[in-house]
Amino acid sequence: MMEAVNTGKTVELIIVRQDTENGQTREEKFSVPYRPGMNVISALMHIQKYPVTADGKQTTPVTWDMNCLEEVCGACSMVINGRPQQSCSALVDKLTQPIRLEPMKTFPVVRDLQVDRSRMFNALKKVKAWVPIDGTYDLGEGPRMPERKRQWAYELSKCMTCGVCMEACPNVSEKASFIGPAPLSQVRLFNTHPTGAMNKDERLAAIMGDGGLANCGNSQNCVAACPKGIPLTTSIAALNRAATVQMFKNFFGSDHMVD
Amino acid sequence: MSKDREFLWRRLHSLLGIIPVGLFLVFHLSLNFTAVGGEDAYNGATGMMELVPHALLLVMEWVIIYIPLMFHAFYGVYIAFTATNNTSRFSTFRNWAFRLQRMTGIFLVVFIAWHIFQTRIQKALGAEVNYDMMAEIVASPWMLGFYIVGILSATFHLANGIWGFLVSWGITQSPKSQQIATYVTMVIFAILSIVGVAAIVSFV
Structure with missing residues (x-):
C-alpha cells in the first residue's frame, strides 16, 4: 500500500x-x-x-x-x-x-x-431493451447496419444505467410513474438496430403505455446532466415521431405493424 | 382512467392546448385588441357575436371552449402536481420554461374561472358584455394587475406550449430545430403579449 x-x-x-x-x-x-x-x-x-x-x-x-x-x-x-x-x-x-x-x-x-436503481432495470425489461435472436434453428446473419447509422447508435449504447438523468428529471419521482429518459433512449437504440427493428412495434407499444414516452415534460435536464453526452432529448423527440406514426397505424389499422 | 390510456390522454392534452384552446386565445386577444381603437370600435366588433343565433353560440361555446378547456385545465393540474421542480439545481432556460409552464397553468385555472364568472356568468345573469363592463372591472388597479398577469400567463403558456407540442408530436427533433422553435415561440409570446396588454390597458 x-x-x-x-x-x-x-x-x-x-x-x-x-x-x-x-x-x-x-x-x-x-x-x-x-x-x-x-x-x-x-x-x-x-x-x-x-x-x-x-x-x-x-x-x-x-x-x-x-x-x-x-x-x-x-x-x-x-x-x-x-x-x-x-x-x-x-x-x-x-x-x-x-x-x-x-x-x-x-x-x-x-x-x-x-x-436501489431497480426501477431502471425493470424499465429496461418493460421496454424490451434487447435484440431477440433465439430460434429453433440457425437464423443466419442479420441485415447489415449502415456505418453512418452505427456511428450515432454507438453514442446511445454508451448508456450505463447510472441514473443521473433520472435524478435530474423533474418528472421522475416516487409520486410519478414515468420510466425516465434512459430506458426511452434504449428503445431508440434497439429500434435502430437492423435486427432489433424487426420487433420495433413491441417496444413502441411498451413506451406508449402508462408512465411511458408521453410523460416527458421536456425540461431537457437529462441531456444536460448525462455524463456520457447521450442525445437523450433527440432520442425522445425521435421516439415521439415514431409513436405518432405508430399511433395512426394502430388506430387506422394496418395489416403489418412493422414497416 | 383505464389502464394504458395515459399516452392517449397526454397526446390529447397536448393537441387540445393548440386546437381549439390556443386558437381561441388568439381569436379572443385579437377581438380585445379592437378596444385600442376606442369604445365604439370594441362594441362594434363584440356586437358581431350577437349576430350568431343564441343556441348555436351555446353549442359552439361548449364544444370549442368549455369542454376542451376543462379537460386541458384539469388534466394539466394533475400533470403539474406530479412534477418535482428542481430549477435551483438545474437553472437552464428549458427547465425554467418547464416550471413556468406549470406555474402559469395553475394560475390560469384560477384566473380563467374568475374571468368566466366576472363576464360570461354575469352575462347569463342578465348583465351586458360591452366596453363599459371591462372598464368597470379594470378601474380597480388590483383587477388590472390580476388581468395583466393573467394575460401574460396565457400568452407564455400558449407560446411555450407550441414549443412543447412540436417536440411531443415529433416535429422538431434535432437540437437545432428545437432551438429555432424556442426563438419563434418566444417571438409569438412577445407579439401576443403586446396585443393582449395593449387591449386591457385601453379600457383604463
Whole structure:
C-alpha cells in the first residue's frame, strides 16, 4: 500500500446519511487528509478506514456503491454539490469545499449514499431493451447496419444505467410513474438496430403505455446532466415521431405493424 | 382512467392546448385588441357575436371552449402536481420554461374561472358584455394587475406550449430545430403579449 503523502491540507465533506430505508436523515461532517489527484471515492475510502467525524466523534463507515472506478459501470452515482454525477470521476480539486454528498433521492435510498436503481432495470425489461435472436434453428446473419447509422447508435449504447438523468428529471419521482429518459433512449437504440427493428412495434407499444414516452415534460435536464453526452432529448423527440406514426397505424389499422 | 390510456390522454392534452384552446386565445386577444381603437370600435366588433343565433353560440361555446378547456385545465393540474421542480439545481432556460409552464397553468385555472364568472356568468345573469363592463372591472388597479398577469400567463403558456407540442408530436427533433422553435415561440409570446396588454390597458 502506498502511504499517504502528508500535504498538511484537508478536504472538508458534508455527507447526508441515513441508516435504514425510509429512515431519518442526518448530516455528518468529515475532514480528510488531502492528497494530490483525489476523487470523491478516495475520500470516502479514507472515511471507511477512519470513521471519525470532523469534530472527533466515532461513527459508522459511510456506505456507497462502486465498481469500475472509470465511469463506465454507473454504480457510484450520487449527488455531489447538488449535481448528480459519478463519484469516481468527480475530482476533489475541481469541487468547491465543503463537498456535499447526498444520495440520488429519486431512487429508494438503501443506506447513506447507496440507492436501489431497480426501477431502471425493470424499465429496461418493460421496454424490451434487447435484440431477440433465439430460434429453433440457425437464423443466419442479420441485415447489415449502415456505418453512418452505427456511428450515432454507438453514442446511445454508451448508456450505463447510472441514473443521473433520472435524478435530474423533474418528472421522475416516487409520486410519478414515468420510466425516465434512459430506458426511452434504449428503445431508440434497439429500434435502430437492423435486427432489433424487426420487433420495433413491441417496444413502441411498451413506451406508449402508462408512465411511458408521453410523460416527458421536456425540461431537457437529462441531456444536460448525462455524463456520457447521450442525445437523450433527440432520442425522445425521435421516439415521439415514431409513436405518432405508430399511433395512426394502430388506430387506422394496418395489416403489418412493422414497416 | 383505464389502464394504458395515459399516452392517449397526454397526446390529447397536448393537441387540445393548440386546437381549439390556443386558437381561441388568439381569436379572443385579437377581438380585445379592437378596444385600442376606442369604445365604439370594441362594441362594434363584440356586437358581431350577437349576430350568431343564441343556441348555436351555446353549442359552439361548449364544444370549442368549455369542454376542451376543462379537460386541458384539469388534466394539466394533475400533470403539474406530479412534477418535482428542481430549477435551483438545474437553472437552464428549458427547465425554467418547464416550471413556468406549470406555474402559469395553475394560475390560469384560477384566473380563467374568475374571468368566466366576472363576464360570461354575469352575462347569463342578465348583465351586458360591452366596453363599459371591462372598464368597470379594470378601474380597480388590483383587477388590472390580476388581468395583466393573467394575460401574460396565457400568452407564455400558449407560446411555450407550441414549443412543447412540436417536440411531443415529433416535429422538431434535432437540437437545432428545437432551438429555432424556442426563438419563434418566444417571438409569438412577445407579439401576443403586446396585443393582449395593449387591449386591457385601453379600457383604463
